[in-house]
Amino acid sequence: MPTVAESLDELVTLSGAQCAALVDSESGMILGQSGFNPDMEVTAAGNTELIRSQIRALRSQGQDEAIDDILITLTNQYDILRPLKANPSIFLFVTLDKAKANLALARFRVSECEAQLAL
Amino acid sequence: MADTTRGIPRLGRRPKEAEPRDVYDNYDDDPKTSWAAKLDAFVPAADVKPAAAAATAAAPVAEESSAPTLSDNLLELINFEGAMTAALVDSDSGMILGRAGNGVEMDLAAAGASVMLKARRTTIKTLGLADEIDDLLVTLTSQLHIIRPLASRPSIFLYMVVDRAKSSLAMARFKATEADAKIVL
Numbered sequence: 001m002p003t004v005a006e007s008l009d010e011l012v013t014l015s016g017a018q019c020a021a022l023v024d025s026e027s028g029m030i031l032g033q034s035g036f037n038p039d040m041e042v043t044a045a046g047n048t049e050l051i052r053s054q055i056r057a058l059r060s061q062g063q064d065e066a067i068d069d070i071l072i073t074l075t076n077q078y079d080i081l082r083p084l085k086a087n088p089s090i091f092l093f094v095t096l097d098k099a100k101a102n103l104a105l106a107r108f109r110v111s112e113c114e115a116q117l118a119l
Numbered sequence: 120m121a122d123t124t125r126g127i128p129r130l131g132r133r134p135k136e137a138e139p140r141d142v143y144d145n146y147d148d149d150p151k152t153s154w155a156a157k158l159d160a161f162v163p164a165a166d167v168k169p170a171a172a173a174a175t176a177a178a179p180v181a182e183e184s185s186a187p188t189l190s191d192n193l194l195e196l197i198n199f200e201g202a203m204t205a206a207l208v209d210s211d212s213g214m215i216l217g218r219a220g221n222g223v224e225m226d227l228a229a230a231g232a233s234v235m236l237k238a239r240r241t242t243i244k245t246l247g248l249a250d251e252i253d254d255l256l257v258t259l260t261s262q263l264h265i266i267r268p269l270a271s272r273p274s275i276f277l278y279m280v281v282d283r284a285k286s287s288l289a290m291a292r293f294k295a296t297e298a299d300a301k302i303v304l
Contacts, residue, residue, distance in 0.1 A: 039246050046242025050235045054257060057231020061224045065259040071288075072239060073253035104289075 001118040008034035011094050011113055016101030018077075020094045022117075025051045025083075031090065031119075047081055047093055055088075071107065078103055080110050084117060092117070189304065193219035196279065196298040201286030203262070205279045207302070210236045210268070216275065216304075223262070223280045232266045232278055254295065256288060263288055265295045269302060277302070 002010070004022055011020035012035040019035030021044060028048040033040055050070065058065055066088060072079040078096040083089070092114050096106055189207065196205045197220045206218035206225050213233035218225055235255060243250050251273060257264040263286070265279040277299060281291040 042245050043242060046238055046245070049238035049241075053231055053234035053238060057228055057234075058259070060231070061227045063223075063259075065262060068258035068260065070258070071256040073255070074243070074248075074250035075253065076250055 002116060004032040004117065004119065005034070007113050007117050008032055011092075011110065014094070014096070014101070014106050014109055016097040016099070017106070018095045018097060020092070022090060023048060023093055024090050025055075026089045037095065043095070044093065047079070047091070051081060051083065051091055069107065069111070071103070073098070078106070080107060082110050082114050084114055084119075087119070090119070189217045189302070190219060192298060192302045193217055195301075196277075196294060199286070199290070199294060201282040201284070201291075202294070203280045203282055205277065205298075207304075208233065208276055208278050210274050210276050225278070228264070228280070229278055232264070232276070236266065236268065236276060254292065256292060258283070258288065263291050265291050267295045267299055269299055271302075272304065275304070 008020045008022065011017060017035065019033065019037035019040065021033040021040060022031040023029070023044045024031055025048045028045045030040060030044050037043060050072075051067070054067060054070065058067075067083050069080060069082040072081070076098050078098055078101055080094045080096070081091050082093075083091045092110060094106065094110055096103070193205045193207065196202070202220065203222040204218065204220040204225060206229060207216040208214065208229040209216060210233045213230040215225060215229050232255075236252065239252055239255070243252075252268055254268075255266040257266070261283050263281040263283050265281070266276055267279075268274070268276045277295055279291060279295050279298075
């Protein structure tokens with residue numbers, strides 16, 4: 001089984017990938033990261049807020065649904081957030097360059113990586 | 120003004136026939152619920168075939184103007200296999216401007232989505248990026264949620280819920296993109 005660092009390093013090798021991280025959405029803290037992003041702390045905190053509000057919305061509706069993943073398309077960038085099945089408060093997070101990345105492939109690789117990830 | 124010139128204003132004794140009865144037909148109803156009921160009556164039920172529903176709703180409007188109205192757009196948007204609900208939401212307030220279909224508690228979902236958009240925009244602003252949010256796709260166990268700020272007015276977003284078993288992420292996203300270009304406010 002790959003370690004956290006190995007999994008994140010592998011995600012960064014995806015075409016167009018800028019950075020990857022594992023974040024705890026309860027605290028907003030980064031458990032591990034790879035690739036280049038000088039503002040990883042801010043990005044992780046922002047995405048934590050996003051995941052939390054989605055969980056809160058689902059809970060308040062009383063829906064029996066879990067988040068598989070969240071894809072965010074910006075002007076020049078894709079973000080993929082994927083909570084771990086084994087531990088939904090922790091999520092994998094990858095940013096990709098929109099011009100270079102293949103979103104479908106990246107999404108598949110992130111889900112594969114998430115399934116294998118051992119904390 | 121007429122009341123005050125006569126001396127003591129006579130509260131609650133306005134002549135009844137002055138009220139437009141055809142609009143406010145039931146005074147016992149809570150105004151909010153009665154309007155909500157009217158909106159529900161206007162929007163076809165989920166089990167009605169979307170194509171037929173869109174055709175019946177669009178017919179009377181076509182006589183007045185050729186431009187599609189908001190509800191036409193939303194009905195058209197959920198006129199494909201697997202679509203459950205579509206709504207137009209103001210992200211500043213979290214309020215729903217218009218909706219079609221049912222199956223999800225949209226008031227709560229819309230408020231939640233507004234918070235998500237705000238969180239992402241705050242991050243973009245903090246990082247000093249020039250990026251705009253194109254869309255936000257949430258994959259749940261059995262549903263897909265598509266949140267798409269309108270290109271013409273980013274503070275308003277389109278919120279679409281799709282049954283995951285009957286449709287795909289790519290199809291739903293394509294439909295949302297298409298609708299974004301067509302929606303007229």
